[in-house]
């Protein structure tokens with residue numbers, strides 16, 4: 218980097234963007250200089266043997282589902298990951314259109330989240346707290362999250378649990394809270410869920426999801442009722458099956474303690490639940506005192522332009538289960554936001570071991586700064602060496618600026634791919650930054666096989682997408698530049714050309 222300003226050390230180009238590598242800041246370079254050539258340098262620990270040799274030990278080291286594959290990442294910023302192909306050593310600039318699966322809403326290496334975590338780590342603040350001991354940060358994060366529900370209830374209407382580690386935990390806790398609240402009414406013991414759903418990998422989440430292998434220890438309980446995926450027909454009206462679901466729930470409302478639903482069923486080829494259905498479901502749940510649970514693992518914290526789906530849709534659940542993007546990949550954290558009526562939790566639920574780690578809470582606080590902006594007083598207190606681009610983004614939050622820009626870029630990308638590959642690619646699906654492209658066989662039928670093929674070959678061409686049943690999932694971080702979209706278009710076009718060859722050979 219060529220410093221254009223002796224006091225800050227960043228160039229005009231760096232300064233205009235809120236995305237930059239922390240090690241370009243002089244204040245950080247001083248700390249890094251102190252560890253250079255020691256075992257604390259970030260390049261350590263060094264491994265004996267080449268990357269090919271490391272990969273050859275996959276079978277010895279890792280269980281299924283966790284073995285690293287043939288692409289090796291060394292660095293990255295925003296939606297671009299600097300990687301290499303292990304077999305050839307060839308460098309690979311990878312456009313990450315899946316926010317690394319862990320849902321890095323801010324992309325890789327967000328400077329603000331890392332800076333806040335680094336500052337916290339360098340202090341003598343506690344890094345871990347048991348649920349019995351208090352500190353400032355949980356109160357601050359709780360208030361900030363609850364503030365996002367202000368428009369849906371008076372003061373004290375909602376409470377939050379901050380002590381879950383992952384999405385499956387938050388789903389289980391939400392179901393427990395709803396079950397607990399229904400305990401005084403013994404007949405109210407059914408749970409409604411939907412075909413096409415995925416709620417996580419623990420046993421409870423397994424029982425209430427369609428997309429699960431299931432069958433661990435016991436078959437699912439007989440009080441979980443699977444309804445058809447809510448849909449509209451070609452004219453935009455709710456289908457007969459969807460109307461029948463609403464009718465059935467209305468008729469038997471007193472039997473149900475909860476309904477759990479994902480607003481966007483990503484594993485179901487990225488299907489958006491019709492808002493009209495959610496509105497009417499909300500009404501039924503209110504009239505029959507059924508707990509309405511939104512599983513917001515995939516959408517919350519930015520992917521549909523808001524922190525919660527209640528803000529996106531105007532429909533507020535009784536419990537929102539939230540995880541993933543809340544830390545943008547900087548540590549595990551899941552939360553449950555619940556109406557006060559669902560506040561009671563029986564032990565041992567509600568406080569997972571390892572959930573008291575402060576770094577994910579620091580990350581959640583920083584992600585909120587990033588998405589919504591800081592308070593004016595805090596913003597005033599930013600150090601002078603924070604580059605102007607980041608300073609400006611922290612003033613307003615990027616949900617009002619970067620989000621609409623990225624959604625427009627994504628619309629353009631998906632539209633262009635549809636133009637180029639009309640016989641392969643169906644109408645784009647999804648909402649906001651959670652999108653999907655259904656891949657079709659030559660006869661026009663949606664194809665799991667081709668979506669799987671695309672997800673398999675994409676890395677080789679420099680783009681990362683996942684399979685979502687018959688669709689490829691496209692769910693980028695909200696920092697997406699025009700040049701990254703251009704590179705993604707190129708890489709996806711080459712991917713789809715190969716998929717076409719597979720289809721038509």
Ligand SMILES: Cc1ncc(COP(=O)(O)O)c(C=O)c1O
Nearest residue numbers: 383384385415416417512514515
């Ligand atoms: C909608 C939904 N719910 C729950 C989960 C489970 O989250 P976790 O993998 O963090 O347990 C996932 C994970 O992908 C998800 O997509």
